[in-house]
Amino acid sequence: MNSRLFPILLMGIGVFILLSQFIRFSLTLVLIVTALLLLVIISYLYIRKKKTIISNIIQKQNVFEISSNNKVFTGSILKLWGKLEVDKGGANFQKELESLMETLSRRDVGFEYYVLTSLSKRKAISTLIVIKECSNCRDLVLEEIENIKNIANAVSPHIHLETVSSSERSLPVPGTWGNLSYAKIFEKIIDSPKNTFLPNNFDIEIGYMKTDVLELKTGIRSSDITRHIGIFGTTGSGKSTTATTLIKSLLEKGIYVTILDWHGEHVNKISRLTLLNSENLIKINPFKLGDIEEIVEILGDVLQLTDPQRFLLYSILIKMRRANRFDMKMFSSLLRNIDETTGWIREVKYGLLRKAYLLFTREARQLFDDNNDKDKFDVEKLLFNTIIDLSFIRNLRLRKIYGMLIIKILSDYFMKNRPLKTLLLVVEEAHNYFEKDNDFLEKLISEVRKFGLGLCIISQSPSSITEEVLKNTNIKIIHTIKSDVDKRILAESLSLSPSLYEILDKLDVGEALLSAPNIKIPIIIKIKGNP
Ligand SMILES: Nc1ncnc2c1ncn2[C@@H]1O[C@H](COP(=O)(O)OP(=O)(O)OP(=O)(O)O)[C@@H](O)[C@H]1O
Numbered sequence: 294m295n296s297r298l299f300p301i302l303l304m305g306i307g308v309f310i311l312l313s314q315f316i317r318f319s320l321t322l323v324l325i326v327t328a329l330l331l332l333v334i335i336s337y338l339y340i341r342k343k344k345t346i347i348s349n350i351i352q353k354q355n356v357f358e359i360s361s362n363n364k365v366f367t368g369s370i371l372k373l374w375g376k377l378e379v380d381k382g383g384a385n386f387q388k389e390l391e392s393l394m395e396t397l398s399r400r401d402v403g404f405e406y407y408v409l410t411s412l413s414k415r416k417a418i419s420t421l422i423v424i425k426e427c428s429n430c431r432d433l434v435l436e437e438i439e440n441i442k443n444i445a446n447a448v449s450p451h452i453h454l455e456t457v458s459s460s461e462r463s464l465p466v467p468g469t470w471g472n473l474s475y476a477k478i479f480e481k482i483i484d485s486p487k488n489t490f491l492p493n494n495f496d497i498e499i500g501y502m503k504t505d506v507l508e509l510k511t512g513i514r515s516s517d518i519t520r521h522i523g524i525f526g527t528t529g530s531g532k533s534t535t536a537t538t539l540i541k542s543l544l545e546k547g548i549y550v551t552i553l554d555w556h557g558e559h560v561n562k563i564s565r566l567t568l569l570n571s572e573n574l575i576k577i578n579p580f581k582l583g584d585i586e587e588i589v590e591i592l593g594d595v596l597q598l599t600d601p602q603r604f605l606l607y608s609i610l611i612k613m614r615r616a617n618r619f620d621m622k623m624f625s626s627l628l629r630n631i632d633e634t635t636g637w638i639r640e641v642k643y644g645l646l647r648k649a650y651l652l653f654t655r656e657a658r659q660l661f662d663d664n665n666d667k668d669k670f671d672v673e674k675l676l677f678n679t680i681i682d683l684s685f686i687r688n689l690r691l692r693k694i695y696g697m698l699i700i701k702i703l704s705d706y707f708m709k710n711r712p713l714k715t716l717l718l719v720v721e722e723a724h725n726y727f728e729k730d731n732d733f734l735e736k737l738i739s740e741v742r743k744f745g746l747g748l749c750i751i752s753q754s755p756s757s758i759t760e761e762v763l764k765n766t767n768i769k770i771i772h773t774i775k776s777d778v779d780k781r782i783l784a785e786s787l788s789l790s791p792s793l794y795e796i797l798d799k800l801d802v803g804e805a806l807l808s809a810p811n812i813k814i815p816i817i818i819k820i821k822g823n824p
Contacts, residue, residue: 301334302331302334305330305334306327309323309326309327345361345362346361346362347359347360347361348360348361352459353431354431354435355369355370355456355457355458355459356368356369356431356434356435357369357370357459358428358431364426365426365427365428366424366425366426366427367424367425367427367428367430367431367433367434368404368422368423368424368425368434369422369423369434369435369438369456370420370421370422370423370456370457371420371421371422371423371438371441371454371455371456371457372418372419372420372454372455372456372457373390373408373419373420373421373452373453373454374452374453374454374455375451375452375453376450376451376452376453386451386452389448389449389450389451389452390408390449390452392448392449393444393445393448393449393452394406394408396444396448397441397444402437403425403426403427404423404424404425404437405423405424405425406421406422406423406424407421407422407424408420408421408422409422420457421441421454423437423438423441425437438454438456441454442454494514494811495511495512495513495514495811496512496514496515496546497512497513497514497515497518497539497542497543497546498510498511498512498542498821499511499512499513499535499538499539499542499770499807499818499820499821500512500538500805500807500818500819500820500821501818501819501821502816502817502818502819503817503819511807511816511818512542513768513807513809513811514809514810514811515543515546515548515715517767517768517809517810517811518543518548518715518717518747518749518768519715519741519742519743519745519746519747520742520747520766520767520768520810521738521742521747521748521749521750521765521766521767521768522539522717522747522748522749522750522766522767522768522769522770523749523750523751523752523755523763523766523768523769523770523771524536524749524750524751524752524769524770524771524772525751525752525753525755525769525770525771525772525774525779525783526753526771526772526773526774526805527753527772527773527774527775527776528753529802530753530772530773530774530800530802531772531802531803531804531805531820532751532753532772533558533559533721533751534803534820534822535770535772535803535805535820536552536559536719536721536749536751537559537562537563538820538821538822539749540552540563540566540717540719541563543717544563544565544566544678548715548716548717549677549678549714549715549716549717550566550678550716550717550718550719551676551677551678551679551680551681551699551703551716551717551718551719552566552679552680552681552719552721553681553683553696553699553700553718553719553720553721554680554681554682554683554684554721555683555684555692555696555721555722555725556684556721556722557570557682557683557684557685558721559680559682559721560680560682563680565678566678566679566680567678567679567680568679568680568682569679569680569681569682570681570682570685571685574659574660575670575675575676576659576660576661577660577661577695577698577699577702578619578620578661579591579592579661579694579698580610580613580619580624581619582698582701582702582705583701583705585607585610585611585614586607587701587733588610589603589606589607589610590731590732590733591694591697591698591701591733592606592649592694593606594731594733595690595693595694595697596648596649596651596690597648598645598648599641599644601637601641602641602644602645602648604641605628605631605641605642605645606645606649609624609627609628609631612627613627621652621653621658621661624649624652625653628642628645628646628649629646651688651690651691654688654691656686656687656688656691657688657691660686660691660694660695661694661695672702672703672706673706673712673714676699676702676703677714677716681696681699683695683696689725692725693725693726696720696725696726697726697733697734700718700720700726700734700737701733701737703716703718703746704737704740704741704746707741707744707745707746708740708741708744711744711745712745713745714745715745715746715747716745716746716747717747717748717749718746718747718748718749719749719751720748720749720750720751721751722751722752722753723750723751723752723758724752724753724754724755724757724758727750727752727757727758727759727762728757728758728759731759734759734762735759735761735762738761738762738765739761739765748766750762750766754776754779755774755779755782755783756776756778756779756782763782763783763786764786767809767810768807768808768809768810769783769786769787769806769807769808769809769815770805770806770807770820771783771797771805771806771807771808772800772802772803772804772805773797773798773799773800773801773802773804774797774798775798780794780797780798783797784797787808787815789806789815793806793815793817796817800817803819803820803822804817804818804819804820805817805818805819805820806818
């Protein structure tokens, strides 16, 4: 019991005895009054004891002194910083902090240590509070701070301790709140996107996004795939794996996929897709396919024809249509029989013959020569859900022509038939097709979206792809990019913030920057590995 209770009790009893000389009290009244008196005194003392009264806080030279219930506590506060040495990353701050706390907890020098974390305005700061019950002991506290800094140097070399100077803001002293356990983190800006930016409206899951506290599944909307997809990244950064993850998710949703596989990378990776290669190749007759101008555009681009040579090619194709003959022999004979009325025509004719010679080679005939005059084939049956392995076509220009003709067949089919189905045409090594301004491809990419055909353009060299095509890929999945030109072009097309631009060449394999219509700002995600 409190030492002040006895004098007060004695005083109360004395007053009562004095009064009892003048007034006659009954015994019961005496007992009741005494009990009440005792109750009041005990309650008063109990309430007084429960209250913690901080009467004074003084801060001087980064050392504070707190007077609380007639006791004095002296201490200091140190801010925790993570130090990263350039070119020597890999510091595990959390582990180092734990070693520091463990070492401090073994110290028996009368100090107490608290790690206190404040969270405000998307910023978290952790501090180490060093405190001891003592008065007039600033020097002792300063000495202990020096000791702690030396300990930190030894056991947690990447943690820097900085004394916090006084501020206008007052916070409750931890001890007054009981034995709380505090989180341990360093000062950092929490850069996780605000709730409104989180990509939660997706139905095609492709990976997850890491925030400071959790991993959030993330993806794109299947309804956006006709707005075209671009997957970019340096060799080995994870492009094909990302495409495979995406394709498998799309197939599960009932969306059709056709892969134009330049290097045969996808062969055997997706069992649900039929493989087309040299064994079961579909022969295509380029002279028979739709719009003559587009055929001239495709052949002219690959064979690098001059404008007069394109014109000559155009006139030959018109003649083939009129004669209703589309075989290579007819093409060859019409070309050879062009009147050499002027030297200029002769020059153009032999220039075209020289360049078109590629179309008469054995390899070309295996791909294009279609003598049986069949002008229709079942596009859905033959081309939907297939991997077209182009790697067996040795001549790269023939490979490109064949790939472009497949793109044309599919786009014509969607535009003419509007099949109420959605197909994603995956174009691996897309810079081989979209490398220069090509009216056919530019027109195609802006038009086909309305008809249910989406393109997924995969390339390690976005700077080689025409700007129009890059602009038209509304979903971009960008793996690490090392070349400055490529980084700049992608950053400009997405108006990236300087911090995201800096990250572009530092992403790990499988990590990517995702920009899509279902998210407000680009985010860094980890793509699911091959499911
Ligand atoms: N999301 C991922 N998770 C785990 N591993 C991955 C991931 N993405 C890629 N990898 C690994 O990285 C390697 C290269 O991946 P991938 O072939 O997809 O890269 P790429 O960019 O297509 O390369 P290239 O341009 O040479 O074709 C593979 O061995 C793959 O296992």
